[in-house]
Amino acid sequence: MLFFDGSWGALALLWESFPFLYGSSAAPAASAEEARGLFPAGTVIIDADHLRTPAAAYAPGTTIRVEPDGRLGVHRSGFQDQADVLLDRLREFRSAIAVLDGSTSTPLGTAYLSTAVTEDGEPTQLLPETRIWLEFARVPNKNEDGPRVYDVLRANVGCNRLGAAVAAGELLTDGRIRIDGLGGTQIGCQPPLRGQEEWFKTFLTSQPSWRLNGDELTLTSGSTTITLLDRSIAEPDFPLDGTxxxxxxxxxxxxxxxxxxxxxxxxxxxxxxxxxxxxxxxxxxxxxxxxxxxxxxxxxxxxxxxxxxxxxxxxxxxxxxxxxxxxxxxxxxxxxxxxxxxxxxxxxxx
CATH class of the missing domain: 2.40.128.270 (Lipocalin)
Incomplete structure (x- = not known):
């Protein structure tokens, strides 16, 4: 991810040589070197804040780190206030752009029902009268603390309602579902159903990959694959009238x-x-x-x-x-x- 206001072509070799590249092309005041014409205005100084003169004329900017898997983090909190707010906005922006781009579809905003489960390539049957239900949603945070917006995963496989929430843009990064754990209701399931629920919770917290093909969502972790269909197609809503x-x-x-x-x-x-x-x-x-x-x-x-x-x-x-x-x-x-x-x-x- 690049944010810049000038030409970066001369830095191509550096981009290819280093996994991370930090810099700034603007500052509150011109440095002495710039004033003497030693560096053109806007020259990028990479990880060299201590070389800027005079030091008092500069304050380091907030630097955002982009991991290889697409996750965002604050590498350095600079003079801007509320670096965490900046990070939240960038996550939301990245997620929104992925949808608008058209080349990347997302299950966000849709509920799904399972149509097949396979393990080691062989079909596996869920317990009778049970089905995997998954929903991905974006909701505002009603509390003062934490991110402004959450991406939420809701799930059910026949007993408890399960759920997890992460900062917007972090749930579906790099083609994987990324949650730290699952909360939910505390209904006492019978042993077969409890075992199925524990299996499903382990699957969801293993960072399964996801692939969306039209209305069909495929989740894979290890040798287990779960295929799901948009709930509105798998189980269309009954009409209000005539029912x-x-x-x-x-x-x-x-x-x-x-x-x-x-x-x-x-x-x-x-x-x-x-x-x-x-x-x-x-x-x-x-x-x-x-x-x-x-x-x-x-x-x-x-x-x-x-x-x-x-x-x-x-x-x-x-x-x-x-x-x-x-x-x-x-x-x-x-x-x-x-x-x-x-x-x-x-x-x-x-």
Missing amino acids: RWKVVATITNADLRQRDHQPMQAWLSVDGHRLTGWTGCNELSGTVTRNNTELTFTNVAITDHPCPPETAALQTAVLTTLGPAVTYTIDHNHLTLQNPTGTGLDLKAI
């Missing part, structure tokens, strides 16, 4: 889910501007308008049957959710509705 969505959980405080031990019988269905459903003990109807992210429910009415205690709370949750500015997201066969107060419903297509 009967069964309530599987109620949401309070934006993220707290309450699931019943018995299957909930409440359901909703949207067809254009028409809403129909069942609250668990009463029929429901209403009208719907929408944009790309929100639904607005109006004229919601129900029949007038008394509800037993076990369904009264569910009916209240359904009616409380169905109002103005309800955000909705669909993830394959799951629909989430949430109103501005943080109350909502988790629903599943049936």
Whole structure:
């Protein structure tokens, strides 16, 4: 990586001879040598700050180190404030340019589902009813400390939700997934599932190589290869309209889910501007308008049957959710509705 404002052709031999080359083509003030015409303005002095005269006229600039594998680090923190902020910006810039370049595609911003696993060239079967799910995302850092933006890896192979976050631009460098470790939920998996999860965690932390070919992502580490497909193709989202969505959980405080031990019988269905459903003990109807992210429910009415205690709370949750500015997201066969107060419903297509 080069940042320069002049001709570097004369330094070609040095670039070929040394693994790293440091220098500066500008300074706060002209040196005595430059003033006497001994060096043209902008001459690069490599690792020779002590030779500059007068020394007080100069302050060393921040020098960024580029490792052979593409990782960036601060080699020397100079007179610029917040060298770590500069480093974060460079990482984000490098990552953004790689995407815009067109010659380098990236899985960032996409979720994937496994289609095949091989070890030593032979197919390996995951446990029944399990599948590898991977998602790569870029998210802002909500804390004051640390990088401004994170690149995040999220994963699941049938039990715990796993995740890791690194500075933006550092997750997918040099064709490898680079994470130091994985955090996640602490669900107690049964031994076969726990063993599969530990195998997958070891794979992800071994810096596997990644290769993207259209919608197919291939990860390789040692003799193990995992092939995955863009989730939107492997499992397309169900349409909002014409699907009967069964309530599987109620949401309070934006993220707290309450699931019943018995299957909930409440359901909703949207067809254009028409809403129909069942609250668990009463029929429901209403009208719907929408944009790309929100639904607005109006004229919601129900029949007038008394509800037993076990369904009264569910009916209240359904009616409380169905109002103005309800955000909705669909993830394959799951629909989430949430109103501005943080109350909502988790629903599943049936």
